[in-house]
Amino acid sequence: MKRPPDGLGPIIALDRRLAKPLHRQLYDGYREAILDGRLRPGQRLPSTRTLAHDLQISRIPVVTAFEQLIAEGYLDSRVGAGSFVSSALPEQAWSRAEHPPGTGAAPRAGPRRLPRDRLPRLAAPWHDHSGAFRVSQPALDEFPAEVWARLVARRARLLPRRQMTYSDPMGFAPLREALADYLGTVRSVRCTAQQIMIVSGSQQAVAVAGHALLEPGDAVWLEEPGYPGARDALTLAGARMVAVPIDDEGLDVAAGMARCKTARAAYVTPSHQYPLGMIMSASRRLQLLDWARRRGAWLLEDDYDSEYRYDTQPIASLHGLDTDQRVLYIGTFSKVLFPALRVGYLVIPTDLVPRLRKIRDAMDIFPATLYQAVLHDFLRGGHFARHLRRMRAVYAERRRVLVSSIERELGDSVRIAGDRAGFHLVVLLPPDARDYDIAVRAARSGISVIPLSTCYAGPRSRPGLVLGYGPTRATEIPDAVRRLKTILRA
Ligand SMILES: Cc1ncc(COP(=O)(O)O)c(C=O)c1O
Numbered sequence: 001m002k003r004p005p006d007g008l009g010p011i012i013a014l015d016r017r018l019a020k021p022l023h024r025q026l027y028d029g030y031r032e033a034i035l036d037g038r039l040r041p042g043q044r045l046p047s048t049r050t051l052a053h054d055l056q057i058s059r060i061p062v063v064t065a066f067e068q069l070i071a072e073g074y075l076d077s078r079v080g081a082g083s084f085v086s087s088a089l090p091e092q093a094w095s096r097a098e099h100p101p102g103t104g105a106a107p108r109a110g111p112r113r114l115p116r117d118r119l120p121r122l123a124a125p126w127h128d129h130s131g132a133f134r135v136s137q138p139a140l141d142e143f144p145a146e147v148w149a150r151l152v153a154r155r156a157r158l159l160p161r162r163q164m165t166y167s168d169p170m171g172f173a174p175l176r177e178a179l180a181d182y183l184g185t186v187r188s189v190r191c192t193a194q195q196i197m198i199v200s201g202s203q204q205a206v207a208v209a210g211h212a213l214l215e216p217g218d219a220v221w222l223e224e225p226g227y228p229g230a231r232d233a234l235t236l237a238g239a240r241m242v243a244v245p246i247d248d249e250g251l252d253v254a255a256g257m258a259r260c261k262t263a264r265a266a267y268v269t270p271s272h273q274y275p276l277g278m279i280m281s282a283s284r285r286l287q288l289l290d291w292a293r294r295r296g297a298w299l300l301e302d303d304y305d306s307e308y309r310y311d312t313q314p315i316a317s318l319h320g321l322d323t324d325q326r327v328l329y330i331g332t333f334s335k336v337l338f339p340a341l342r343v344g345y346l347v348i349p350t351d352l353v354p355r356l357r358k359i360r361d362a363m364d365i366f367p368a369t370l371y372q373a374v375l376h377d378f379l380r381g382g383h384f385a386r387h388l389r390r391m392r393a394v395y396a397e398r399r400r401v402l403v404s405s406i407e408r409e410l411g412d413s414v415r416i417a418g419d420r421a422g423f424h425l426v427v428l429l430p431p432d433a434r435d436y437d438i439a440v441r442a443a444r445s446g447i448s449v450i451p452l453s454t455c456y457a458g459p460r461s462r463p464g465l466v467l468g469y470g471p472t473r474a475t476e477i478p479d480a481v482r483r484l485k486t487i488l489r490a
Pocket of ligand 1: 135136200201202203204227229269274302304331332333334339343344
């Protein structure tokens with residue numbers, strides 16, 4: 001068999017005078033080149049023989065470095081074809097470049113902010129399509145648009161002068177009162193309206209908390225796999241990510257302590273882990289609270305979609321168990337109403353309110369009043385409770401049809417995870433599947449699934465597809481699953 005021509009490698013300056021062995025210098029050089037995008041997924045690399053020749057070193061350090069990169073999932077090796085940059089590496093790989101995967105290694109000296117060329121890439125193809133299974137998109141076809149329009153029109157018509165001027169950085173007081181009532185009743189979050197900050201979605205809640213509570217370089221635990229949006233917001237706040245594995249009980253607190261006991265905060269999704277969907281067990285919740293209390297660490301609880309649960313009542317919040325004011329509770333209307341509303345809320349321990357309020361003031365002064373007032377009317381007028389009740393039935397049906405279609409069409413080749421709450425689930429693929437490639441191909445066919453590997457901060461990832469069933473009607477789901485099956489077979 002004729003061997004294909006060698007690929008090109010990045011320029012790596014080896015220095016024999018360093019104490020660091022050559023194989024380690026090569027490993028670091030290639031890893032860095034992959035993480036910062038100089039080497040692209042699927043790109044062919046030079047053979048170890050060619051590389052050793054070019055660098056004028058023996059083949060042994062080259063083979064050692066490549067073996068390590070293959071073992072860690074950065075490279076793939078195909079018999080007779082050579083070595084390639086792994087296609088399963090997520091687009092967001094940039095965020096790993098600052099420290100070895102999952103280690104919580106020491107930060108560089110001095111304040112660190114995310115360099116501009118490392119800002120998140122938004123060009124992932126599954127973001128461009130409004131196709132079936134778009135994750136994080138609710139059933140907009142079921143939204144009570146007429147009621148909403150009426151409430152918007154009334155508030156716009158009546159807009160009093162005092163609502164046209166500068167206002168409280170914490171948000172519109174009547175909405176915060178309504179939310180305090182709702183959260184106490186439905187989510188076991190006991191708080192006063194004074195502790196609630198209205199934010200522009202959970203994303204801003206994480207950003208405000210990150211800027212207020214963390215110094216540049218402070219370590220933060222993140223679930224692995226986890227929500228890339230939180231990773232981005234905390235990275236922008238200068239935090240150092242420590243990827244902590246999860247298991248059936250949620251975040252593995254003991255593993256977090258083993259990796260970085262002194263972390264300043266943890267970001268968690270206890271009611272419905274994003275993306276894998278498990279509920280954090282009671283004992284883990286208590287361990288986490290205990291760790292936070294002992295270390296003086298903050299817990300960011302993202303309760304993004306727990307209003308929708310199918311087999312039990314919604315799970316009580318971590319905040320409800322917190323007796324030491326360590327939890328900052330984050331909620332959003334992106335899932336229960338619509339994401340373009342850009343309204344979420346942050347429940348803040350009383351002592352921290354002035355600090356977070358100041359940060360919010362520095363960021364965007366205060367949230368726009370009109371939609372807050374409309375939302376207040378929507379909640380107080382009973383429309384929200386009615387909408388939630390109706391949507392539970394809609395999503396339960398879409399979920400039922402999706403699960404049975406997947407079981408019928410994809411059978412034993414996949415496993416379903418995380419379908420007990422919210423409106424997304426994960427299809428776990430066989431270990432050798434390339435979820436990134438599959439998601440790119442699916443996006444071209446109008447199916448917007450997120451590769452599970454993009455939710456990992458470290459290189460070891462499990463292949464899978466995150467499917468949202470919010471925007472896809474039950475009648476359209478079986479056909480969309482058949483199309484997905486064709487893509488998977490290919
Ligand atoms: C885990 C998680 N948190 C929060 C959000 C919502 O973000 P936002 O409220 O900023 O729209 C999402 C949406 O995708 C999410 O998946």
